[in-house]
Amino acid sequence: MANKLISIQTEPFSVETAIADVKAVSNGIGAVVTFLGIGRDISKGEVITDLNFEHYPGMAEKKLEDIRARALLNFNIIEMAILHRIGPIAIGEDIVLIVAASAHRNDAFMACEWAITELKRVTPIWKTETTSKGAVWVSQTP
Amino acid sequence: MANKLISIQTEPFSVETAIADVKAVSNGIGAVVTFLGIGRDISKGEVITDLNFEHYPGMAEKKLEDIRARALLNFNIIEMAILHRIGPIAIGEDIVLIVAASAHRNDAFMACEWAITELKRVTPIWKTETTSKGAVWVSQTP
Amino acid sequence: MLQVKFFAMLRGIAGVESKEFDISAPVTVRELKEIILADIPALTEALESRSMLISVNQEVAHDNDTVSDGDEVAFLPPFSGG
């Protein structure tokens, strides 16, 4: 199960499938909160034409597994999925998906927001943004 | 546009389509937060076999439009969709969907959480829960 | 003629989805409630509950608001959508 719920992949993911995978875990799920990160056309005032993500294979997956495990331990949620794409990503394309499911909505909101913040903090994934000046490594995402 | 973004309907909605409709509004969208309410099998300790929703036609749609308008006014979001199903709903089926899109994630989280809380507070929609004792009107949802 | 709609458990108690009342002059919501209760006494407990909302032309109204011929009035039990 955890294999489907944690993934770093080059191909696009399906939000519908990820939600269905999480919902399949329990009929006690009453709330699913989803965070979807998308490639924006503007960053710090610059027009972005392209994004590219790379990760530390092995360590990055381990960190996502660890975020899921800590979310299940520390929040009153029933299941969580975390998917992240790597490689070239066009503007408007999905980058990252977090799905948090709980009986009541507050728990799913809290866990989902924590998980995306934690993902940005601890997961060895890096991106380049391509502007008219070329591709540059982004050194920090808020 | 608002027609697709606000809907009270008997047929199931597509989360994927709703997110796509919202994303289509702007390439400046970097975050989409989605809340999905689902029919649970247990409520206040009772086993639920079935749900049924009814609404005040006209007024309920107006309230959802109003929630969307206030969310766009009061939160730093780019777009919002609100879909609610009525009629019979089986356990595990989707009931309500809120999609909030913004440049940065905090705004979408705040607007999405506010919108579902406000929906429950002001929208004339009612449900029955069917247990072994029969179908009863639920007088309040937390 | 003024149309009064009953939703959810109120519809079950009233036995009808909606009913028309012949209100010649404007009356307050409170006065309309009395007219309705005289006609459908079974609604007394429900309509006098503090958690019951009333709408006039699909906007929430209060006891001292007035309703006139042609208005659409509804009694709204506590919501349970979402």
Add this chain to the structure above:
Amino acid sequence: MLQVKFFAMLRGIAGVESKEFDISAPVTVRELKEIILADIPALTEALESRSMLISVNQEVAHDNDTVSDGDEVAFLPPFSGG
């Protein structure tokens, strides 16, 4: 042999994705850093930045931790995933 991996902008500066270093006895992370900088001086500014993390066998490590033969060490610039 100990493998050192360079990610993101570090890969560009080092000119390689990874490089093997012959460390006979265990050394501290700080000592390993000096060995690497002697070999690839272009990395000096980057590796001495306070925002650079180091991992040993895919766990974040610190200057006084030791690394041994067979370990996988990586230098991790500030993350920008999500």
